Amino acid sequence: MAVDTKKCVGCSDCVVACQTENNVPIGYCRDWVTEVTDGTYPQLEIEIRSERCNHCENAPCVRCCPTGASQFAEGGIVLVEHDRCIGCGACIASCPYDARYPHPDGYVDKCTFCIHRVDKGLKPACVSVCPTKCLYFGDLDDPNSDVSVVLKKRKWKTLIPEAGTRPQLYFLI
Amino acid sequence: MKEELIVSGRMNHLIDPQLHIWHWHIPLYLFLGGLAAGILFFAALYTILGKEKEYPTAVKIAPFITPIILVVGLMALFLDLNHKLYFWRLYTTIRLQSPMSWGAWTLMVVTPISVIWCALNIKEIFPNWKWKYEFIDELDAFFRKNLKTLSWVLLISSLILGVYTGILFSAFNARPLWNTSILGPLFLASGLSTGAAAILLMSKSHHERLAFARIDLMLIGIEMFLIIHMFMGFLASTQVHIDAASLFLGGPYTTPFWLFVVTLGLAVPALLETLELKGFKLPAMIAPILVLFGGIVFRFIIAYAGQVSRWLY
Structure with missing residues (x-):
């Protein structure tokens, strides 16, 4: 997925769409908006990012999971199989993005890129509702997918690549 | 600016503003696991070396507390799980990349051996003990015949248990403070040191006490060396590692760490043990209690x- 930080206005529609689509319990979120302001007043710059699990290629959460509940689905989406998860918290502690949370029902929960929608050929809920169309989703191995096309055209960055997880959430800058 | x-x-909840997913259960378990690993290591070591008579407490008496502390530790681990009814999933897979997985399997080896070890030595506590069923006597004879093999298995698995308590943390690259491979040997040294301290507390033989005071002194020296290396490593690393070290060098954990762990838990017992080895008469309980206290606070x-x-x- 790619997030256009120049188009995102921080409306949090993605957050609400995700909570509704995935029945995220009240008080929790699988995606969130971060605003970073930097510079010296009055020369300030603001970057707005819609953030979620980075579905890392070298995912520490998958590596640390003692039961194999955290796993890669076909295509690279990182998923938690709820009835294999023992709720030990190892994956939560291992995520440098703090993208996971303990669900009140006991298991660990996180962004699934709405795999249930993607399997049907739909886009993730956050992508489909975004009013500024700042989210691009698709298969990175397919050179003609929305996300591959936009990553070829624009400059981008990933968050803390130095943590060594090879994150797959790209921020257009 | x-x-x-x-x-x-x-x-x-539990993630923001600051991660707090692990509470008292995990450190308590790590302390008890390290302590059990330490006691069982010395029991196995002196059995292999054929020094059971020289170190009777280490080989025959101290291991009696290990099944208890291992079970308490396992209960703490169980309480920490959020999805408790699925805990058996740990034992449906072996995942070599996950320290928690092979730690769980190591406990599956160490805990039964600790029970067997107690059963073999039960006559040390209850001299008139008789097993009710014949097959237990047969098992008893079987393990006695293969005591050296059992000791080797215990020696290696207790070392793995001791190292694993530290590696559990260092496998998480998301937390710079934990992300140092020194934690493995450091937790092992600390576990062995607390094990030696527990033996010191229980031993009545002067010769054995002096031997374990010497061992503990050496282990404390190793811990000090590893702690200094850990901070040197952090300070020569990236900004997040420097920030992690600064939690202990002026940050909120400075006093608890340097006062309770390094001074009271390492330096003072080292001094007391040195004086004891030089022949001074001191209350014997103080040094080992301080070592155990330092171990748990650490x-x-x-x-x-x-x-x-x-x-x-």
Whole structure:
């Protein structure tokens, strides 16, 4: 997925769409908006990012999971199989993005890129509702997918690549 | 001045504003696991070396507490799980990349051996003990015949248990404070040291006490060396690692760490043990109790401070 930080206005529609689509319990979120302001007043710059699990290629959460509940689905989406998860918290502690949370029902929960929608050929809920169309989703191995096309055209960055997880959430800058 | 201000809309319970997913259960378990590993290591070592007569407490008496502390530790681990009814999933897979997985399997080896070890030595506590069923006598004879093999298995698995308590933390690259491979040997040295301290507390033989005071002194020296190396490593690493070290060098964990762990838990018992070895008569309980106290505080501090340390982006 790619997030256009120049188009995102921080409306949090993605957050609400995700909570509704995935029945995220009240008080929790699988995606969130971060605003970073930097510079010296009055020369300030603001970057707005819609953030979620980075579905890392070298995912520490998958590596640390003692039961194999955290796993890669076909295509690279990182998923938690709820009835294999023992709720030990190892994956939560291992995520440098703090993208996971303990669900009140006991298991660990996180962004699934709405795999249930993607399997049907739909886009993730956050992508489909975004009013500024700042989210691009698709298969990175397919050179003609929305996300591959936009990553070829624009400059981008990933968050803390130095943590060594090879994150797959790209921020257009 | 150029400044950066980050505002996040995320406020997940136990994650924000600061990670607090692991509470008292994990450090308590790590302390008990390290302690059990230490006691069982010495029991196995002196059995292999054929010195059971020289070190009777280490080989025959001290291991009696290990099944109890291992079970208490396992109960703490169980209480820590959020999805408790699925705990058996740990034993449906072996995942070599996950320290928690092979730690769980190591416990599956160490805990039964600790029970067998107690059963073999039960006559030390109850001299008239008789097993009710014949097959237990047969098992008893079988393990006695293969005591050396059993000791080797115990020696190796207790070392793995001791190292694993530290590696559990260092496998998490998301928490810079934990992300140092020194934690493995450091927790092992600390576990062996607390094991030696527990033997010191229980031993009545002067010869055995002096031997374990010497061992403990050496282990404390190793711990000091590893702690200094850990900080040198952090300070020569990236900014997040420097920030992690600064939690202990002026940050909120400075006093608890340097006062309770290093001074009271390492330096003072080392001094007392040195004086004891030189022939001074001192209350024998103080040094080992301080070592055990330092061991448990050390694990609490590392577990809590590690969750504070993080990558910033």
